[in-house]
Amino acid sequence: MNAESKYKKQDFVPDGAVKWCAGCGDFSILAQTQKVLAATGRSPDEFAFISGIGCSSRFPYYVNSYGYHTIHGRALAIATGTKIANPELSVWVAMGDGDGLAIGGNHFLHAVRRNLDMVVILMDNQIYGLTKGQFSPTSIRGQKTKTAPTGTMEDPIDPVALTLGLNGTFVARTTDRSMKQMSEILMRAYEHKGFSMVQILQNCPIFNDGAHDLATAKATRDDHTLVLEHGQKMIFGKDKDKAIVRDGFKPKVVNVADVNEAEILVHDEKDSGLGHFLAQMQGSDYPIPLGVFIERTAPTIDQEYRTSNDAEIERLGKGTLNNLLHQGETWKV
Amino acid sequence: MNDTIKIQELDQVVIRFSGDSGDGMQLTGLQFTGASAVHGNDVVTLPDFPAEIRAPAGTISGISGFQVQFGSKKVNTPGDFPDVLVAMNPAGLLANIKDLKRDGFAIIDRDTFTAANIKKAGYAEEVDPLSPEASLHKKIIAAPITSQTMAALSDFEMDKKSKERCKNFFTLGILFWLYDLSPQYTTDWLKVKFGKKPILAEANIKTMTEGMLYAQNSGFFQSQYRVNSAPTVPGTYRSLTGNEAAGIGLVAAAHLAGLKLFLGSYPITPATTILEEVAKHKNHDVKAIQMEDEIAGICSSIGAAWAGDLAVTTTSGPGVALKGEAMGLAVITEIPLVIVNVQRGGPSTGLPTKTEQSDLLQAMYGRNGESPMPVIAAKSPADCFWQAIEACRLALKYMTPVMLLTDGYLGNGSESFRIPDESELPKLTHTMVSDPEGYFPYNRDPETLARGWVKPGTPGMRNRIGGLEKDALTGAVSHDPDNHDTMVRTRQKKIDNIANDIPDLEVLQSKDGNEVLVIGWGSTYGSIRNRVAKYQKQGKPVSHAHFTHISPFPKNTLEVLRKYKKLVVAEMNLGQLSKLLAAEFPVEVIPLTKIQGRPFTEEEIELVVDTLL
Incomplete structure (x- = not known):
C-alpha cells in the first residue's frame, strides 16, 4: 500500500447515482474498492473495470476509471483480451455468482488456469437478483426460490474450493461486513501478480436477506467464522476456545482445552496442500474460513505472450510487411 | 530414348489425385501445383478431405482427393471434371471414375489392385475394376507403381514401409514427364524438407526420377503435353x-x-x-x-x-x-x-x-x-x-x-x-483519439458517423461503455425512447453510408445485348466467370456481375440490375442473395441453387442459362 498516495477515494467516484437497492452489500464492496484503488497510488486512467450482467455487474459504471459493462457471463473472456492486449493496465472484473459460475463457468475455469493477472471480485449473494430471485449455483441445497418453490435439489459450488482445484494462485474469501479484512485482501489481490479470486459473501436484502448472517452478524460471526492469518494458529470463537486440528485427511473442530496446543493447525498461505485441506470446510460442521487461503507465484499468461513474442522478434527479427508478404516459396514471372 | 514421342500443346489440364488419406495425395498435388506454377501456368487447386482423419484404409470414406487445374490462361477454378485421374488404390478409382472426362485417362497403381483391396473399396464380387464395363470404357494406365518404387530403392538402407511411402513421388515423376515440367521445384523442396534426413530426400528424388524414366520408356504414352505459361502480370508470386x-x-x-x-x-x-x-x-x-x-x-x-x-x-x-x-x-x-x-x-x-x-x-x-x-x-x-x-x-x-x-x-x-x-496496398485509418477536450464516447465523425476510439490507459479520457443503450452523445446509460430510436437509426445509417466508400458493382458485359445477367457472390466467381466468358465468345447476350460487398450493396446496384431482362442468381444455398436482392430492389430474380457441398460446374450454370436464351 502506498501510504502517501496522491489519490483519494473521491477520485474514483464518478458522477451519477449508484442504483443498487438500499441496504445492498454491494455498496460496501464498492466503497472499499474505491479506497483501495486510491491507496494504490496509480492513476484512475490505468484501471480497467470489466463486468458481465447482473446487479454486481453495474460496478464499472460506479468506478471512475475505464469501464466496460459487457454481456452475461463473458467478463473474464473479454478481460482476457484486454489484459493480453495491454498488460500495463490493472484489470479488475466484477461478477456475481450466477454471472461468474453459471453462464460464465467455462470462462472462469480457463481464466484461473491461465493465471491471468487480474483481480476478480466475486460478489456472492447466493441468488439471482437482477432477474428477481431465482436460485444460483451457490444457493444452498433446499433454498426456496421462485424457480425452486419446494427448495433446490442441487449442491452449491464453493468458489474457493473450485479455484483451488484449478490451482488458482491467489484465493481469498471475505464478507461485505468485514471492512478491514476486505480492504486488506483487495490490496493484496491488486499486488498479486496473477489471477486473484476474492469471494465476497454479500447480502441481497431483497431476494436472499440474511443468507450470510452466520458469517456476518455480530451475534454469530465469531463462533461461525475462522479468520485465516498467515503464521497464526487456527483458533476461533467468541472466547477463542475452539480450534482446527487434523483428523486424517479432514479438518476437525475441537475445544482448545481438549487438545495439545501443538496439534492446532497453523495457517500457511504458501502451502497449497493446506489450502485444499481447508477448502473442505463446507457445511454446518465447520466455521466459514475467511482470509487468504493461498498465495503463490506462477507465470501469468499475459506476460507469457509478451515474453514469447519478444523471443520470436529476437530470433527472427521484427516482422515487416515486406518479409510477411515474401516469405515461403516464391517465384518470378 | 524414344524419339517418336511428340509434344502436344494444351490450353489447360485438370488432374485429380486420389488415394487413402495416408497416401500423401495432398502433398503430391501441392508439389505438382508448385512445379506448374513456377513454370508459369495459372493454377487453382481444391483439396477434398474426408471428414475422418484416418478412416479405414482402402475404403471410399477414407479417400483424400486433390484437384488442380493449370492453364496457359486464367483458369479461375480447379476445373469441373478431370482430364487425368490418379488413383492410388481401387477405392480411389471407384469413387472418381465417373467424373473422369470421356477422353481422359486414369493412372492407377496396379500393385494395389489385390482381391482384398478391391473388395474393401466396395466393388461387387467378381467385378474386375479395370474391365471396360467397370471403368466405364475409359482409358486406364495400370502402372506397377509400388513395385517399381521398391525396385528403384533396392539399394537404399531403409525399411520396407519407408520405401513404400515414396511411391507418390513415382507418380509425381510420371506426371512431370507427361506435362514436360521440371522436377527442380520438388527436388529443392525435398532437400529442405529432409535436410536432417538426407536419405529420405535422396530416396524420394530417386523415385521421382525413376517415375519420369518409366513414363518415357513404358510405352504407355505416345505423347508428352505442354501447357505454356500464362500471360500474367509480371511480378513475384x-x-x-x-x-x-x-x-x-x-x-x-x-x-x-x-x-x-x-x-x-x-x-x-x-x-x-x-x-x-x-x-x-x-x-x-x-x-x-x-x-x-x-x-x-x-x-x-x-x-x-x-x-x-x-x-x-x-x-x-x-x-x-x-x-x-x-x-x-x-x-x-x-x-x-x-x-x-x-x-x-x-x-x-x-x-x-x-x-x-x-x-x-x-x-x-x-x-x-x-x-x-x-x-x-x-x-x-x-x-x-x-x-x-x-x-x-x-x-x-x-x-x-x-x-x-x-x-x-x-x-x-x-x-x-x-x-x-x-x-x-490501401492505407488503413482508425479513429483513435487522445485529446480530452470536448470528448464524449459517442461523439461522431460527421461524415463516417464513427465514434472516437479511446484506449483504456489514455490520460484524462476515462469513460464507461457497455451493452445497455447509450445516450447519443455522452454515452451514459439511457432508457429514453427517443434516444433509442435515434441510436438504432444512427447505427443503421452508419452502415448504409459505407456504400459511398466501396467500389461500384462491375459487370463482365456482353457485346451482344442485355438478355441475361448471371449474378454471384463469393466463391462461385470462377465457375460463373468461365461459363459467361464462353457465352460471350459464342456471341450470346450473357453478362456476369459479382458481389464482394453485400451489406451495404454498392451504390450502382439497382442501375446495373435494371439493365438486364433476366437476372439469374447462382449461389450454393436455397437462394439467400436472391431474397436480399428481391427485398432491397424492385426486381425479379431467378435463383440458381445447388447444395451439394461442392462448387458449381459450368454445366450446371449452362443448364439454367440456356433455357433463358
Missing part, C-alpha cells in the same frame, strides 16, 4: 490457400493500420488454418490466442479491440451462431472487429469438410435487435488476402464489427498470388 491468404491479409492489415493484431479464436473446420497461419507470425507481435470456446474467441477479441488492438475472430457457421450475442455487443459499443466465417455445409454440424454459402442471411441478420454490420465476401483464394484487408479497413474506419465470408472451397483451395508492392 507465391501459392496461397484462401485461409493462408486471409491470415496473411490480417497481419498485413495490422501493419497498414499501425496497430497490433489480436486474433481470439477456437478450432473449427474449415477455418482453423487461419488461426494456425496467424500464430506463425509472432515476430510481427501478433497475438493469436486459442480460447476455450467460440464465445470466448470473440469476447477476447472484443476485449482486445477495446484495449486498442486490431481484433479479429475466425470461425465457421456453427461458431458464428455462438458468437451472435457478442457481435451485438460490438455493434452497440461500436468497437472495430472482424469476424471471418469460413462457411461449410449446414445446418448444425452439417458437412464440416464441404463447402456451402448458406450463412449469408445469418451474417446479415443472425443477431438480436437491429444489429447491422458490413458483410463482404471473398471470391477466390488469393482474394481472401484483399478482403481480409478490406474488412479491417471498414472495421477501423467506421468503428463497427465486419463479417467477412469465405468458404471451405476458398479456404482450402489455392492459387497463385502475385505479391503486391507495398504501394498497392
Whole structure:
C-alpha cells in the first residue's frame, strides 16, 4: 500500500447515482474498492473495470476509471483480451455468482488456469437478483426460490474450493461486513501478480436477506467464522476456545482445552496442500474460513505472450510487411 | 530414348489425385501445383478431405482427393471434371471414375489392385475394376507403381514401409514427364524438407526420377503435353490457400493500420488454418490466442479491440451462431472487429469438410435487435488476402464489427498470388483519439458517423461503455425512447453510408445485348466467370456481375440490375442473395441453387442459362 498516495477515494467516484437497492452489500464492496484503488497510488486512467450482467455487474459504471459493462457471463473472456492486449493496465472484473459460475463457468475455469493477472471480485449473494430471485449455483441445497418453490435439489459450488482445484494462485474469501479484512485482501489481490479470486459473501436484502448472517452478524460471526492469518494458529470463537486440528485427511473442530496446543493447525498461505485441506470446510460442521487461503507465484499468461513474442522478434527479427508478404516459396514471372 | 514421342500443346489440364488419406495425395498435388506454377501456368487447386482423419484404409470414406487445374490462361477454378485421374488404390478409382472426362485417362497403381483391396473399396464380387464395363470404357494406365518404387530403392538402407511411402513421388515423376515440367521445384523442396534426413530426400528424388524414366520408356504414352505459361502480370508470386491468404491479409492489415493484431479464436473446420497461419507470425507481435470456446474467441477479441488492438475472430457457421450475442455487443459499443466465417455445409454440424454459402442471411441478420454490420465476401483464394484487408479497413474506419465470408472451397483451395508492392496496398485509418477536450464516447465523425476510439490507459479520457443503450452523445446509460430510436437509426445509417466508400458493382458485359445477367457472390466467381466468358465468345447476350460487398450493396446496384431482362442468381444455398436482392430492389430474380457441398460446374450454370436464351 502506498501510504502517501496522491489519490483519494473521491477520485474514483464518478458522477451519477449508484442504483443498487438500499441496504445492498454491494455498496460496501464498492466503497472499499474505491479506497483501495486510491491507496494504490496509480492513476484512475490505468484501471480497467470489466463486468458481465447482473446487479454486481453495474460496478464499472460506479468506478471512475475505464469501464466496460459487457454481456452475461463473458467478463473474464473479454478481460482476457484486454489484459493480453495491454498488460500495463490493472484489470479488475466484477461478477456475481450466477454471472461468474453459471453462464460464465467455462470462462472462469480457463481464466484461473491461465493465471491471468487480474483481480476478480466475486460478489456472492447466493441468488439471482437482477432477474428477481431465482436460485444460483451457490444457493444452498433446499433454498426456496421462485424457480425452486419446494427448495433446490442441487449442491452449491464453493468458489474457493473450485479455484483451488484449478490451482488458482491467489484465493481469498471475505464478507461485505468485514471492512478491514476486505480492504486488506483487495490490496493484496491488486499486488498479486496473477489471477486473484476474492469471494465476497454479500447480502441481497431483497431476494436472499440474511443468507450470510452466520458469517456476518455480530451475534454469530465469531463462533461461525475462522479468520485465516498467515503464521497464526487456527483458533476461533467468541472466547477463542475452539480450534482446527487434523483428523486424517479432514479438518476437525475441537475445544482448545481438549487438545495439545501443538496439534492446532497453523495457517500457511504458501502451502497449497493446506489450502485444499481447508477448502473442505463446507457445511454446518465447520466455521466459514475467511482470509487468504493461498498465495503463490506462477507465470501469468499475459506476460507469457509478451515474453514469447519478444523471443520470436529476437530470433527472427521484427516482422515487416515486406518479409510477411515474401516469405515461403516464391517465384518470378 | 524414344524419339517418336511428340509434344502436344494444351490450353489447360485438370488432374485429380486420389488415394487413402495416408497416401500423401495432398502433398503430391501441392508439389505438382508448385512445379506448374513456377513454370508459369495459372493454377487453382481444391483439396477434398474426408471428414475422418484416418478412416479405414482402402475404403471410399477414407479417400483424400486433390484437384488442380493449370492453364496457359486464367483458369479461375480447379476445373469441373478431370482430364487425368490418379488413383492410388481401387477405392480411389471407384469413387472418381465417373467424373473422369470421356477422353481422359486414369493412372492407377496396379500393385494395389489385390482381391482384398478391391473388395474393401466396395466393388461387387467378381467385378474386375479395370474391365471396360467397370471403368466405364475409359482409358486406364495400370502402372506397377509400388513395385517399381521398391525396385528403384533396392539399394537404399531403409525399411520396407519407408520405401513404400515414396511411391507418390513415382507418380509425381510420371506426371512431370507427361506435362514436360521440371522436377527442380520438388527436388529443392525435398532437400529442405529432409535436410536432417538426407536419405529420405535422396530416396524420394530417386523415385521421382525413376517415375519420369518409366513414363518415357513404358510405352504407355505416345505423347508428352505442354501447357505454356500464362500471360500474367509480371511480378513475384507465391501459392496461397484462401485461409493462408486471409491470415496473411490480417497481419498485413495490422501493419497498414499501425496497430497490433489480436486474433481470439477456437478450432473449427474449415477455418482453423487461419488461426494456425496467424500464430506463425509472432515476430510481427501478433497475438493469436486459442480460447476455450467460440464465445470466448470473440469476447477476447472484443476485449482486445477495446484495449486498442486490431481484433479479429475466425470461425465457421456453427461458431458464428455462438458468437451472435457478442457481435451485438460490438455493434452497440461500436468497437472495430472482424469476424471471418469460413462457411461449410449446414445446418448444425452439417458437412464440416464441404463447402456451402448458406450463412449469408445469418451474417446479415443472425443477431438480436437491429444489429447491422458490413458483410463482404471473398471470391477466390488469393482474394481472401484483399478482403481480409478490406474488412479491417471498414472495421477501423467506421468503428463497427465486419463479417467477412469465405468458404471451405476458398479456404482450402489455392492459387497463385502475385505479391503486391507495398504501394498497392490501401492505407488503413482508425479513429483513435487522445485529446480530452470536448470528448464524449459517442461523439461522431460527421461524415463516417464513427465514434472516437479511446484506449483504456489514455490520460484524462476515462469513460464507461457497455451493452445497455447509450445516450447519443455522452454515452451514459439511457432508457429514453427517443434516444433509442435515434441510436438504432444512427447505427443503421452508419452502415448504409459505407456504400459511398466501396467500389461500384462491375459487370463482365456482353457485346451482344442485355438478355441475361448471371449474378454471384463469393466463391462461385470462377465457375460463373468461365461459363459467361464462353457465352460471350459464342456471341450470346450473357453478362456476369459479382458481389464482394453485400451489406451495404454498392451504390450502382439497382442501375446495373435494371439493365438486364433476366437476372439469374447462382449461389450454393436455397437462394439467400436472391431474397436480399428481391427485398432491397424492385426486381425479379431467378435463383440458381445447388447444395451439394461442392462448387458449381459450368454445366450446371449452362443448364439454367440456356433455357433463358
